[in-house]
């Protein structure tokens with residue numbers, strides 16, 4: 235299968251993101267033809283820092299490489315390097331129903347969140363996303379539930395184009411990776427862990443040991459003593475139990491047993507230790523990569539070269555079909 239997916243350059247990778255995105259990509263690259271990109275063009279549809287953007291792009295590339303994305307097994311590149319994608323975006327825009335864009339849930343949510351920056355890029359974002367996918371005639375697109383609507387629109391756009399200009403694009407399918415592994419905020423355990431909340435509410439997979447310790451030790455729990463999984467009555471401790479279980483591969487029931495005679499502080503210390511150990515290789519690899527920026531740039535350049543070959547072939551076909559040669 236040919237699989238395409240992108241990751242925005244800004245914001246940290248917290249443990250929830252990691253579980254439901256990059257961790258799967260690392261597995262998918264073993265048996266599929268995977269194309270991964272740093273979505274720098276998507277990233278500018280919401281407020282961002284232009285002066286530090288290039289640095290963030292390289293850092294995000296280091297992040298995914300540190301978690302195990304392997305340039306020998308897949309294609310990794312920066313979205314804006316492939317100009318054919320922006321060209322295709324325009325061609326696709328001309329068959330996209332404008333009304334469909336306004337109906338997208340993400341557009342409405344982001345417009346509400348950034349009321350002073352409701353730009354046309356934000357509205358047209360799903361067309362760029364369709365171009366990211368259709369340019370490679372991908373079979374599958376790994377997405378969270380929140381992006382499923384955009385894949386449906388991609389299929390609509392492909393269908394419309396094919397109908398008007400003849401069979402060109404494959405209709406991609408979403409690969410919904412969201413497992414039951416939902417990680418909650420460390421401070422408000424009834425709310426999902428989110429990178430747009432303050433750092434003390436989430437654990438980044440690249441957090442330093444001291445930061446992990448501090449965040450876990452000050453995570454919200456209840457006034458009780460028992461380490462029992464009960465998300466309704468004991469949301470805080472249940473979230474921590476869930477995190478322990480996921481990252482140790484021990485079922486929650488057994489984690490409960492392991493800590494029956496222990497207090498919250500002991501359990502939290504053990505959890506912090508577990509997470510520090512689990513992510514130590516990632517931290518080390520990222521530091522090493524960041525000290526070799528040229529090497530990261532080389533990987534991205536090689537990736538862009540490979541992606542360009544595929545993109546050029548599609549754009550030539552599209553140009554011919556629409557009568558622009």
Ligand code: AMP
Nearest residue numbers: 250251254378412415416417418426427
């Ligand atoms: P976001 O960073 O919100 O764009 O999320 C990217 C993806 O990470 C989502 O589609 C989810 O699959 C996953 N994700 C984000 N937050 C969490 C969370 N708190 N628990 C589990 N998975 C999450």
